[in-house]
Amino acid sequence: MVRMAWIDLRVWLLAVAVSLALGTTGLAQTAGVGAAEEGAGEGSVRWRAGDHEGALQFWESKLEGAAELPSRERARLAYNVGVAHHTAGEPLRAAAWFESSLRLAPRWDDAKANRDLARADAGLDPKDMGLVGGFVRFFTRGEAEWLALLGGLLVLLAGAFDAFRGGGWGRGPWLAILLLPFFWTPLLGHIFQGESEAVMVIDEDGAALYGTPDTGRERLGKLNQGAESLVLDRLPGWVKVLDRGEERWTDEDSVLSLMR
Amino acid sequence: MTSIYLHKTFCTLGRAAVAIPLFLGMALAVLAATAGAAPSSTAPIAAQSGQLAKVEVSLTSGLSKVGEPVAIRVSVTQNSGRQAGAVKLGILPEVEGLEFGRPQSGGRRSYTSQDSRGRVVSTVTSTYLIEVIPSGPGEYLIPPISVTVGGEVYVRPVSAMDLRVVEDLAASDLLFLERADVPKRVFEGEPYTVELDWGWDSALEAASLNLRIPWYGRQDGVVELETPTAGQLYDFPVSGNQRISVVGLPDTTRDGRKFRTFRLRRRYVATRAGTVDFSRSIFEFTPQSERGSRFIRGRGRAYYRPLDPFSIEVVPVPEEGRPIEWTGAVGKFEASREALRRDVDAGEPIDFELTYSGMGNLEFFPAPDLSRMPAFDGFRVLGVDDEKGAYERVIKYDLVPLSASADEIPGVPLTVFDTESETFVELTTEPLEIRVRKVAGADGPDPFGEKVEEEEQPPAIVLRDIAARPSDQGGTGGSFFERGPGAGSALAALFLGLVGWRVLRRVARANGDPASAEARRRRGALRSLERGLGSSDPKELSVALETFLAARTGTEPAEWIGQGALPEGAGMNPAELPQELQADYAQIRQDLDAAIFGGQASRTPDPARIRSFARAATAGGL
Numbered sequence A: 001m002v003r004m005a006w007i008d009l010r011v012w013l014l015a016v017a018v019s020l021a022l023g024t025t026g027l028a029q030t031a032g033v034g035a036a037e038e039g040a041g042e043g044s045v046r047w048r049a050g051d052h053e054g055a056l057q058f059w060e061s062k063l064e065g066a067a068e069l070p071s072r073e074r075a076r077l078a079y080n081v082g083v084a085h086h087t088a089g090e091p092l093r094a095a096a097w098f099e100s101s102l103r104l105a106p107r108w109d110d111a112k113a114n115r116d117l118a119r120a121d122a123g124l125d126p127k128d129m130g131l132v133g134g135f136v137r138f139f140t141r142g143e144a145e146w147l148a149l150l151g152g153l154l155v156l157l158a159g160a161f162d163a164f165r166g167g168g169w170g171r172g173p174w175l176a177i178l179l180l181p182f183f184w185t186p187l188l189g190h191i192f193q194g195e196s197e198a199v200m201v202i203d204e205d206g207a208a209l210y211g212t213p214d215t216g217r218e219r220l221g222k223l224n225q226g227a228e229s230l231v232l233d234r235l236p237g238w239v240k241v242l243d244r245g246e247e248r249w250t251d252e253d254s255v256l257s258l259m260r
Numbered sequence B: 001m002t003s004i005y006l007h008k009t010f011c012t013l014g015r016a017a018v019a020i021p022l023f024l025g026m027a028l029a030v031l032a033a034t035a036g037a038a039p040s041s042t043a044p045i046a047a048q049s050g051q052l053a054k055v056e057v058s059l060t061s062g063l064s065k066v067g068e069p070v071a072i073r074v075s076v077t078q079n080s081g082r083q084a085g086a087v088k089l090g091i092l093p094e095v096e097g098l099e100f101g102r103p104q105s106g107g108r109r110s111y112t113s114q115d116s117r118g119r120v121v122s123t124v125t126s127t128y129l130i131e132v133i134p135s136g137p138g139e140y141l142i143p144p145i146s147v148t149v150g151g152e153v154y155v156r157p158v159s160a161m162d163l164r165v166v167e168d169l170a171a172s173d174l175l176f177l178e179r180a181d182v183p184k185r186v187f188e189g190e191p192y193t194v195e196l197d198w199g200w201d202s203a204l205e206a207a208s209l210n211l212r213i214p215w216y217g218r219q220d221g222v223v224e225l226e227t228p229t230a231g232q233l234y235d236f237p238v239s240g241n242q243r244i245s246v247v248g249l250p251d252t253t254r255d256g257r258k259f260r261t262f263r264l265r266r267r268y269v270a271t272r273a274g275t276v277d278f279s280r281s282i283f284e285f286t287p288q289s290e291r292g293s294r295f296i297r298g299r300g301r302a303y304y305r306p307l308d309p310f311s312i313e314v315v316p317v318p319e320e321g322r323p324i325e326w327t328g329a330v331g332k333f334e335a336s337r338e339a340l341r342r343d344v345d346a347g348e349p350i351d352f353e354l355t356y357s358g359m360g361n362l363e364f365f366p367a368p369d370l371s372r373m374p375a376f377d378g379f380r381v382l383g384v385d386d387e388k389g390a391y392e393r394v395i396k397y398d399l400v401p402l403s404a405s406a407d408e409i410p411g412v413p414l415t416v417f418d419t420e421s422e423t424f425v426e427l428t429t430e431p432l433e434i435r436v437r438k439v440a441g442a443d444g445p446d447p448f449g450e451k452v453e454e455e456e457q458p459p460a461i462v463l464r465d466i467a468a469r470p471s472d473q474g475g476t477g478g479s480f481f482e483r484g485p486g487a488g489s490a491l492a493a494l495f496l497g498l499v500g501w502r503v504l505r506r507v508a509r510a511n512g513d514p515a516s517a518e519a520r521r522r523r524g525a526l527r528s529l530e531r532g533l534g535s536s537d538p539k540e541l542s543v544a545l546e547t548f549l550a551a552r553t554g555t556e557p558a559e560w561i562g563q564g565a566l567p568e569g570a571g572m573n574p575a576e577l578p579q580e581l582q583a584d585y586a587q588i589r590q591d592l593d594a595a596i597f598g599g600q601a602s603r604t605p606d607p608a609r610i611r612s613f614a615r616a617a618t619a620g621g622l
Helices: A002-035 A042-048 A052-063 A071-087 A091-104 A109-121 A130-136 A141-165 A167-178 A180-193 B002-013 B016-034 B169-174 B487-511 B517-523 B525-532 B538-553 B579-597 B607-619
Strands: A198-201 A207-210 A219-223 A228-235 A238-243 A246-251 A255-257 B053-059 B063-065 B070-079 B087-089 B098-100 B108-116 B119-134 B138-142 B145-149 B152-156 B161-166 B175-179 B185-187 B191-201 B206-212 B222-225 B232-238 B242-254 B257-270 B274-278 B281-287 B303-307 B310-315 B329-339 B343-345 B350-360 B379-388 B392-401 B413-418 B423-428 B435-437
Touching: A042 A052, A042 A071, A052 A071, A071 A091, A071 A109, A091 A109, A091 A198, A091 A255, A130 A180, A141 A167, A141 A180, A141 B487, A167 A180, A180 B487, A207 A238, A219 A238, A219 A246, B053 B145, B053 B152, B053 B161, B070 B145, B070 B161, B087 B119, B119 B138, B119 B161, B169 B175, B169 B191, B169 B281, B169 B303, B175 B281, B175 B303, B191 B206, B191 B242, B191 B281, B232 B257, B257 B274, B329 B423, B517 B525, B517 B538, B525 B538, B525 B607, B538 B579, B538 B607, B579 B607
Parallel strands: B063 B161, B185 B310, B206 B232, B329 B413, B343 B435
Antiparallel strands: A198 A228, A198 A255, A207 A219, A207 A246, A228 A238, A238 A246, B053 B070, B070 B119, B087 B145, B098 B119, B108 B119, B138 B161, B145 B152, B175 B191, B191 B257, B206 B281, B222 B257, B232 B242, B242 B257, B274 B310, B281 B303, B329 B350, B350 B392, B379 B392, B413 B423
8 A cells, every 4th residue: 555655656756747847848948939039930939949959950951842932031041050050160061051042142141241251260261253253143043034134125115215216315225235244144144154053062171072983992182171063963972073174073971062 | 717808808898909909918917817916806707608697796896985885796697598597695704894784685687688690699687786894994805705596606706805995084074973972881771872973064065965873773672762952953864765853053163174063862771781782873975066067066976984883781780789669760860859838728738849850761760659658648649740851850749738737748768779889779858848737627537538548359240140030021031033034035025125126116217217307396396385385475375386386297387377277288187186176276376366466465365275275186196
């Protein structure tokens, strides 16, 4: 009898302890929800609650197969992943995530600032894309298409003025044609860059390059940390990249895709 | 070779009557030469027979005056019928007391052609000049030099060239060129002045002048400083092809002659240890020839007045005994201080002036920073004005005594490397007595606030926060332009723009040029009518209406005077206009005519009525 009572007491004590533990967790979660902004996503709520690892996993999982999401949302998720990695002391990896975010939202100041900071923390030079490259990357592919369309419409509009008014308006269409490089450069830049995937080297020692996907073969060089390259092909654990015009294989873990 | 030389000389003379005695003379000379006498160094040596080219090496002059240009002339003549070989000059010999300039790249080329028994023979002659710079008067022997032509080596002339350089004695009477003393040794950062005076007999009129100062502007480790000048400035020709600013001095008298005199004065500071070399300077003067008319005068001989080379040794400022406070001041300075107003109220600024004068790098050390000196804790420095001059530097401070207890401006120390004693000395100004009056309300803490050591902090760059809200909830915002119309659509729009422009142009211009005066008048008819309707005078209203109708129909306004109905033709079809519009026009016309010609002013139509008709007519296709 006494033994049964002792078992019952232990069960009760265990139940109380579990209840207390669950209650505490629930309170913490409630407090976390309360600290996040109104309308914040689930990952952000976890982040605000201090669950950085959970938030990172959530954002990364959201990005997996997120092709149907708007590009701005994908940019936001990639940006948040970058913040999480930088906070975790991985600036090189964070720089790659910020870069992929900027490819989706090229004029996002926060992403730009964080990318520059992450690159600096990783010991990389500031990103310099040159005048034309910078102009091309200033627009997304969609915006570049609209801009090119606008160029055509501008020619039509100026042509209409020339047709119906003549005189000095006759210079309008030619001026519009002269301006066409401005309207078309971003789109042509995107077309020539293609939609092919790019990767960035996130291994501090650089990415070793091989002629075939076999680490037993001779190493043919390396891509330095922070270097970007086009992806030509993939195999499980391997990525075929372009190095100074030569096709090379590198370990998948030493690079991070910039396409999200 | 001797026989060739004789043959050449003989052919050059070309006249048998003269040739025979000369031939004999030359034969004697050749005999003498073969007996051991050296041939003239200026004599050209022809190429040996069978060789590809004729190479001649000679001095432009075997006798020259100090300063007179002299050069080695290398002349290579090749038959252009065969492929001309490349010419390469060998390494020039080293001759004590002589320097050689760089040979002209490519040389100067001349071509000649002559008819040789019906065959045109062309030759090309390349001439190179190598400047010879003697160090002074004397006799110099220049060994033969090697010339490679088309891979074949020629050593010319066969014996050394003899150059005799003599003083230009006449020039020493007519010209002078001298320099003021310069220090033999200076320290890094210590300024020094180079001063050259030159001139010529004022009785002579100059045909050409040239001051050759090869060192000017070509010294390494030297910075030219601003040099104060007084007097008339002239642009004087220097080193042949440039001009520099020099000072013209009053005529000077030397040995009873009056000389026109000029002065070149430049201040320099050496920035590194070593030797600053001043190579030989030469004043070259050519007077106008006395012969000929005023306008057609030849040039006389040139005179050269050299100035011997000199140098200045630059030594580093010693490290030993160098105080921490030393900020680079080098020279022999004096320091003084002054304040225009020394009796001030507390909080009022004092214009405190520090003056450094003397010979030294006054421009090159930072002004003393009073705010870092503990002796000036009772003052606040509001501003510094630094005026740098060649021989004087004035630093003005706006000093504010912070309390009435201040009774003097402390002495200001400056550590200077004294070039005379070659030690570091501290140059401190005398304290300056002041009186600061206490004013009401001035007691208490520093009126300018606590003196805080301002440290510039770089702006903090921190990681920006996460974007918490999804974009569909306004987090980072969506964009209409996110999904583009497609590159094909853009291309189609461009095609449409280009083709549409041409099509529209063709369609629109089927009825004439839209930019013609008539078309513009038609388009502007309503605006023109609006301006005319501002008046209530029936005549002006009538003119405005007629002008409108003429513009719209491509007719003249006069054709509409007295026109009671809208006529057919003239670019319009009244039958297509509504009947009401026709009636309206007839009524307006009648009213206007009655008002103008019938004197019935009350029938003057309202401008709004005319406007209404005009708009309706325009819309109706008038």
